[in-house]
Amino acid sequence: MLSLNELWFILVAVLFIGFFFLEGFDFGVGMSTRFLAKNDTERRILINSIGPFWDANEVWLLTAGGAMFAAFPNWYATLFSGFYIPLVFLLLALIGRGVAFEFRGKVDNTRWKKVWDAAIFLGSVLPPFLLGVVFACLIQGLPIDAQMQLHAGFFDVVNLYTVVGGLTMVMLCLLHGLMFTTLRTTGQLQERARRLARRLLLPVAGLFMVFGVMTYMVTDIIEKKGMLVSLLLILAMVAFLIGGYFMSVKRDGWAFGMTGAVIVLLVTSVFAGLFPRVMISSINSAFDLTIYNAASGPYSLKIMTIVAVTLLPFVLGYQIWSYFVFHKRVNEKEHLEY
Amino acid sequence: MDPVMLARIQFASTTIFHFIFVPLSIGLAFLIAIMETMYVVKGQEVYKKMAKFWGKLFLINFAVGVVTGILQEFQFGMNWSDYSRFVGDVFGAPLAIEALLAFFLESTFIGLWIFGWDRLSKKVHLLSIWLVSLGTVMSAFWILAANSFMQRPVGYVINNGRAEMNDFFALITNGQLLVEFPHTIFGALATGAFLVTGVSAYKLMRKQDVTFFKKSFHIAVVVGLISSILVAVFGHQQAQYLVQTQPMKMAAAEGLWETSDDPAPWTVIAAIDPEKQQNAMEVKVPYLLSFLSYSKFSGEVVGMKELQAQYEQEYGPGDYIPPVRTTFWSFRIMVASGTIMILLGLYGTWLALRRKLEQAGKWFMGLMLYSISLPFIANTTGWIMTEIGRQPWTVFGLITTENSISPNVSAGSILFSLITFTAIYAVLAVVMAYLFVKVIKKGPYAEETGDQHVSDPFAKEEDYNAVS
Numbered sequence A: 001m002l003s004l005n006e007l008w009f010i011l012v013a014v015l016f017i018g019f020f021f022l023e024g025f026d027f028g029v030g031m032s033t034r035f036l037a038k039n040d041t042e043r044r045i046l047i048n049s050i051g052p053f054w055d056a057n058e059v060w061l062l063t064a065g066g067a068m069f070a071a072f073p074n075w076y077a078t079l080f081s082g083f084y085i086p087l088v089f090l091l092l093a094l095i096g097r098g099v100a101f102e103f104r105g106k107v108d109n110t111r112w113k114k115v116w117d118a119a120i121f122l123g124s125v126l127p128p129f130l131l132g133v134v135f136a137c138l139i140q141g142l143p144i145d146a147q148m149q150l151h152a153g154f155f156d157v158v159n160l161y162t163v164v165g166g167l168t169m170v171m172l173c174l175l176h177g178l179m180f181t182t183l184r185t186t187g188q189l190q191e192r193a194r195r196l197a198r199r200l201l202l203p204v205a206g207l208f209m210v211f212g213v214m215t216y217m218v219t220d221i222i223e224k225k226g227m228l229v230s231l232l233l234i235l236a237m238v239a240f241l242i243g244g245y246f247m248s249v250k251r252d253g254w255a256f257g258m259t260g261a262v263i264v265l266l267v268t269s270v271f272a273g274l275f276p277r278v279m280i281s282s283i284n285s286a287f288d289l290t291i292y293n294a295a296s297g298p299y300s301l302k303i304m305t306i307v308a309v310t311l312l313p314f315v316l317g318y319q320i321w322s323y324f325v326f327h328k329r330v331n332e333k334e335h336l337e338y
Numbered sequence B: 001m002d003p004v005m006l007a008r009i010q011f012a013s014t015t016i017f018h019f020i021f022v023p024l025s026i027g028l029a030f031l032i033a034i035m036e037t038m039y040v041v042k043g044q045e046v047y048k049k050m051a052k053f054w055g056k057l058f059l060i061n062f063a064v065g066v067v068t069g070i071l072q073e074f075q076f077g078m079n080w081s082d083y084s085r086f087v088g089d090v091f092g093a094p095l096a097i098e099a100l101l102a103f104f105l106e107s108t109f110i111g112l113w114i115f116g117w118d119r120l121s122k123k124v125h126l127l128s129i130w131l132v133s134l135g136t137v138m139s140a141f142w143i144l145a146a147n148s149f150m151q152r153p154v155g156y157v158i159n160n161g162r163a164e165m166n167d168f169f170a171l172i173t174n175g176q177l178l179v180e181f182p183h184t185i186f187g188a189l190a191t192g193a194f195l196v197t198g199v200s201a202y203k204l205m206r207k208q209d210v211t212f213f214k215k216s217f218h219i220a221v222v223v224g225l226i227s228s229i230l231v232a233v234f235g236h237q238q239a240q241y242l243v244q245t246q247p248m249k250m251a252a253a254e255g256l257w258e259t260s261d262d263p264a265p266w267t268v269i270a271a272i273d274p275e276k277q278q279n280a281m282e283v284k285v286p287y288l289l290s291f292l293s294y295s296k297f298s299g300e301v302v303g304m305k306e307l308q309a310q311y312e313q314e315y316g317p318g319d320y321i322p323p324v325r326t327t328f329w330s331f332r333i334m335v336a337s338g339t340i341m342i343l344l345g346l347y348g349t350w351l352a353l354r355r356k357l358e359q360a361g362k363w364f365m366g367l368m369l370y371s372i373s374l375p376f377i378a379n380t381t382g383w384i385m386t387e388i389g390r391q392p393w394t395v396f397g398l399i400t401t402e403n404s405i406s407p408n409v410s411a412g413s414i415l416f417s418l419i420t421f422t423a424i425y426a427v428l429a430v431v432m433a434y435l436f437v438k439v440i441k442k443g444p445y446a447e448e449t450g451d452q453h454v455s456d457p458f459a460k461e462e463d464y465n466a467v468s
Helices: A004-032 A040-050 A054-071 A073-082 A084-104 A110-140 A160-184 A187-218 A221-248 A252-274 A298-325 B003-042 B045-079 B081-115 B122-151 B168-172 B175-205 B210-245 B247-253 B288-294 B304-315 B324-353 B362-370 B373-388 B411-442 B457-467
Strands: A277-279 B156-159 B162-165 B266-273 B278-285 B393-395
Touching (some): A004 A054, A004 A110, A004 A160, A040 A160, A054 B045, A073 B045, A084 A110, A110 A187, A160 A252, A187 A221, A221 A252, A252 A277, A298 B162, B003 B122, B045 B411, B122 B393, B175 B210, B175 B324, B175 B411, B210 B288, B210 B324, B247 B304, B247 B324, B266 B288, B266 B324
16 A cells, blocks of 8 residues: 555656656647747647646646645755755746747837737746756755755756756757657648657657666666666657657657657656655765655645545546647637737 | 844835735726626626626736745745744635635636636626635635734634644634724725725716726725725724733833823824834824724733733843834824725715716816725835734744744845845836826726737738737
């Protein structure tokens, strides 16, 4: 039987995994507005293709943060105060991007649109990069002291491994976003998205391999969770290959599923590698934050479990329904809201 | 600079900014839901136009509210990590529930509402905006449940050096919450209503789209009046509750250094001297403070000096008197704004009911335009009073503000975030004001970019270029 601490670790992980799977593609679409769209109409088609979804996708991150706060206050406190500056940039990026979708189409002026296009691009590249860096830091270990305080220096956060982690996340989101575009657009735009995705496939696979290999070199995951993490990473590679096959035979839906699976498996491997720790101390393993010393009391966890188990089915239900409502492809012949 | 001060400035400025948009979102979502309901029930196009026009303002506002809200959730961990460690067990739960219950609902159904005009049936589309409205209200409930715990901690036990929840039900039936929630919600409805009446008055003065804005005014002024009155009713309840649970805040809001006479007079204005702990000048109305505190014309109210002595015994040495001037004046500004709102609402409703809106004097319509600011002023000063008046505590009686900050975050880091957030918020404020004015000037019937349904297929090619 799962303990509540284990259950909440899984729930927080599921929320982050859901976030990367869902917001992953709208980050990717946001990035691709820069180079995939040839003109303003195409750019608007791309933005409108994620229009009904991006906000709800972002709520997965907010809920993950809220769940972390409620179930593991020490994890939340150490992580958020420890990554102060990266989170400032993350917030700036998310703020700029969120309003850009709404503001962009409100004024018919080229310069106005350029400003918000830049906000959409930066706001779509920076968050997956920064979060990739943060997650890489989590498994790499950080200088956490006996009082659970994280005093991270610049190179604790920014080093070769974490940067590769950030870039991998960005590229995976881009690939995932391109596959989403093939599903929600038609004609030239769709074809261009397919072609670009196919071209990116090898480089991204390479980057992913480098990240995987480095994970074995710089983290203690091989000794702690070697089997499980290896299995997940191998599965991710398999999903990658299958995804490539589906792309080449233009089975876009399946290919989208596979790019999503790669993201899901990668993020899962991070959480699997951590468990039962939530933050690794590079000073002394006795200072690790775990699902026990970082957690809320049993009463609080029980209440939260009841609430989450009751609500999650509804949330998933209406979110899936909203994707069903907007399953039709977006093209220039119809009304574009943004 | 002192990191505590910097973190406080950042919290105050980002929260005040965030709370410009939140009540407007709550209020407008509700009004738009009413308008769309009338469209579905009566079938008149004008109500659909109303939902769409006010919806445009709502969406601009909602976007800013959402993004500034992300920062709020992160800020507890970033700047107030020791606070988060201490109360997370209790305080985190309502925040998580808010996300799960309200944010998902709002964000999903706002997407369905914006993009669903042609894809959903009328009724399902109407349901979407009602669910958005419900989401905004539930969001308020849970965040206020968290805030109420800070004002009056309940349902917890101190364990392992932190507050741990032991009674969830007590947390959500906190007496503070039961007065704070309706007070805030009706304030929010009034905020939306006064925006609609103000903008409508401006348009009516200029004789633009008269039918449209008259109907808008009628709906909003009634909502505005009812909400303003209910804000006052629950405000009165809250004041009485305050006397019981946070007497220091009440005493500071009254500039009451010494315990009052019985019956207690209400101080209208005073020249407060916090150094000497006395007021140089006071204008008083007899009996009124007794009435405000106990709903009867007798009873004394305990002063700050006596409470300070009490708290020193209870919590050890320290200064337990909040910034008195700020608490005193923010309370008065709030009450004054609320009072004017009720009077304007009364006159406006009277005009609307007698169908005399056209004959209303320019002075009144002009006043309504400027009165858009009143609920914002009242909301802001109300929160300043609530939060400043609770100082030096973050959670009353449990943890002080000084002990709440992140020990591992330097003053330089906070200064950096303070400057960047202030800068981006300033940009947002300017852009938003610009867009509001633009949408309002354009009016509900102007051709909009990107909203061109062309029936002639041959006109389309040109249209694509026009769209860009």
